[in-house]
Amino acid sequence: MEKASIKKPPMAHPKLIAPKIAWLEQLAAESPLWPKNVRSQKTVGKFLLLLFVSVAIGSLLSPRFTLQTSLYEEGDVIRENVVIPENMLLPDRVSTKLKGDKLIKDLGTVYDYDPNLFASSISRIQKAFALARAEQVQIKQAEQSNAKKRHDLGGEYFRLLQSLQDTDHKINQYKSFKAFLSLQLQGLPEKLSAKDFIVKSKLDADLQITSRLVKELGEKKKRDQETLTRYPTLFSSGAAELTAAEAQVKERKGANDLNLLKALGLELTEVERSAMNFDYTEPSFERTLLDLLSGVQNSQIIGSKEELAGGQDKLVLRNLLSGGDEPYQSPDQFTSLDDARDKVRQFAQDRFTQDESGRQRSLGILLAQKLLRPTVTLNKLELEKRKEGIVETMSPVYFSVKKGEVIARAGDRATRHQVELIQSFYDEMENAEKWPKMLGTLLIVLFSLVLVYFVLQLKGGARLSFKSLLLMSLAIVLTLFLVKGLVVVGESISMRYTEMDTVMLRYLFPVALTSMLVGILINFEVALLAGLLTSLFLTLMVQGNLYFFFFAMVGSMIASLPMTKFESRHSLLNHGLKVSVLNLPVILIVLLIERNELGPWVIPYFVAGALGGVLSAVLASVLLPLFEALFDVTTNLRLLELSNMNHPALKHLIFNAPGTYQHSILVGNLTEAAAQKIGANPLLARVGSYYHDLGKGQDSHFFIENQPQNSTNIHDEIDDPYVSAKKIIDHLRIGALMAEKFRLGSLIRDMIVQHHGIGLVRYFYDRAIKNAMVQDENVKLDESPFRYPGPKPQSLEAALIMLADASEASTRSIEKPTEALIGQMVQKVGWAILKDGQLDESGMTLEQFRDTLQCFVKVLVSIHHHRIQYPDEVGLVSNRHKAAYNA
Secondary structure, three states: OOOOEEOOOOOOOOOOOOOOOHHHHHHHHOOOOOOOOHHHHHHHHHHHHHHHHHHHHHHHHOOOOOOOOOOOOOOOEOOOOEEOOOOEEEEOHHHHHHHHHHHHHHHOEEEEEOOOHHHHHHHHHHHHHHHHHHHHHHHHHHHHHHHHHHHHHHHHHHHHHHHHHHHHHHHHHHHHHHHHHHHHHHOOOOOOOHHHHHHHHHHHHHHHHHHHHHHHHHHHHHHHHHHHHOHHHHHHHHHHHHHHHHHHHHHHHHHHHHHHHHHHOOOOOHHHHHHHOOOOOOHHHHHHHHHHHHHHHOOOEEOOHHHHOOOOOOEEEEEOOOOOEEOOOOHHHOEEHHHHHHHHHHHHOOOOOOOOOOHHHHHHHHHHHHHOOOOEEEOHHHHHHHHHHHHHHOOOOEEEEOOOOEEEOOOOEOOHHHHHHHHHHHHHHHHOOOHHHHHHHHHHHHHHHHHHHHHHHHOHHHOOOHHHHHHHHHHHHHHHHHHHHHHHHHHHHHHHOOOOOHHHHHHHOOOOHHHHHHHHHOOHHHHHHHHHHHHHHHHHHOOOOHHHHHHHHHHHHHHHOOHHHOOOHHHHHHHHHHHHHHHHHHHHHHHHHHHOOOOHHHHHHHHHHHHHHHHHHHHHHHHHHHHHHHHOOOOHHHHHHHOOOOOHHHHHHHHHOHHHHHHHHHHHHHHHHHHHHHOOOHHHHHHHHHHOOHHHHOOHHHOHHHOOOOOOOHHHHHOOHHHHHHHHHHHHHHHHHHHHHOOOOHHHHHHHHHOOOOOEOHHHHHHHHHHHOOOOOOOEEOOHHHEOOOOOOOOHHHHHHHHHHHHHHHHHOEOOOOHHHHHHHHHHHHHHHHHOOOOOOOOOOHHHHHHHHHHHHHHHHHHOHHHOOOOOOOOOEOHHHHHHOOO
């Protein structure tokens, strides 16, 4: 018979609250470029984070913030000292401007000479006359056509009269022939022979043709007569059409004149256009016009010699054809436009010899004078371009200033030279940073961060999650930002108090802040490397040397050493004092190397170094709660706060589930002792134990430890193992929600949901099998409704809570506990958990497991010593307490 299988719906998994930085992962996951593979997502996310952090750090390191608080005019009172931070060359604007003005003055005026101007004019003139000549040919053809129409308009009437007479004559002839044919037909006999029949047929055909011709000629005569009667009207219409055609020809002649002038680029008045009343399209006129222009246009013509009357000693004549400069001697080498037009009039006297009317000469002079253009023109654009070129290529005049030099003192009145120097100083500081340098700084930062990340990846225990990497990066950026603020303040102080040695302010920087924060929140290895990175970046920020890097590195290394063992906030200040004390010999070593002397002047350096360590501790104490809340990190300091018995969550447990509270205290004692034995965190184990059954504060009467003595077990009244199991298992989900409500942190919340792993609620599972066997003795039940949803313990502390929870509950059920019985029970429960695989993911070794059980036995024996009366007695376990083994 096949075994029956009874299944119930699986219980809901406890709600796990996402970390506070989950929105970053969600935002990245929504991007179409985000990889789908989980491992690739983590790698890309970390790389993008490092890239973003590199940009942030690079922006803090590269820009040099200059406090441009004051700009002055000549005569203003200077309100603060202006001190040069480093050796530099400042542009001397006044001297540079004078130098540029002199070079521009020596440049002279730029004129363009276009020797190709006449050649381009010839092409334009020839094209214009060619178009006008082609139009003139069409105009002449139209005139001839109109003349022919005018000649033919009167002859049409007489042609119609002659045609009418000819038609009458033909009609009369055909009628006579028709009568002749009729007579021939009448002369044929009534009885026709074959020969007569042929003759008759021929006569009939001729008669038919003749009749048709007479009819057609009659119709033609009728049409001619109608046309002849309408001729006066047709004559008037033809005359009107001819007049319109002749007017159109006249308009075309005027338009041809205007098109010629437009093609030549000329405009003439109506009086001047009257000179064009002849056939100017003749090739001879065009040749004479070009010959007239060639005698003048090839010279260097300038608009007016008054342009040169300014006395320009230097003039640049640029040849547009060759691209080079023409030699210039004097203004006499140029011909003014008016003089060139006079020469045109003179030259015209020897041309147009065949022009008797003088119209060709007049039009030739007019067009030639209008067509003349200056071949030498002022080029203002080129002049400005050459001026700009001189300014751009001219090397500026610099004023050398040394580091620490005061170019303007507070209280003095600003001179013109000081005003220019101050402006040049601010401009130089603003423009000093270039993109290549910023890019180089960014690459140094990115390479350093990636290198440290891979170093940590090589060591499995120190591998960084995305959250830890973000925490470390934020600590570094925050430290650099605070130091940047101090740097800006130091620059401001140095400008006001030039006699003060502001180099000592570097030792006031909280260089150990990153190591302190990361050491507390992550671990020593990450804190050490983060401190080295911060030291490197601070050295780049202040443009320090190897000795400053040594100072920052030592302080960071000392700050990172014992941070994970702090158990009070006063310990931060004590650790800061340690850093301060160790700063003093380091500063002494640095000053001996750099200054090669000692004296009372070193005291401010020592004071700054001592204050630097304390400042790091104070800032870490202020920022630590912010980091704890932002990254959901539970530190030992936070654990101490949670261990306070007045905590609201523990008070809730005391009032609602006192039995569970007592059980949790005993579990805390067990786990703390075992944690000290195996090298786990005793404080974390104890505090996690206090809260591991926080969910039992709701519906506490379902748990045996909260039920009064000798009372009826509520699960016996329910009599449904599934409902009872659900109530027992549900305390994990409720505990996780309450942990979120009381803000206990993810570390404690994880212990709440892990301390039962995926173990089986054996008591109610056995009851369910017993009930099912009533119907089927071979029944096999599904275990999932009776198993905790997990996950299994992920840390030593969570594993200790699981073992201690089961050990304490089971030994409590022994009626007469003895050391032997307690040892047997602890070993039985512990090995059952181990064999069930619940500790596989906790990292606990077999040696640590054995040490844990031995420690539990020792503590439990001491707890139950007052009940040990009979050493050899073996007690019995009551049925009432069996249900508490797995609760």
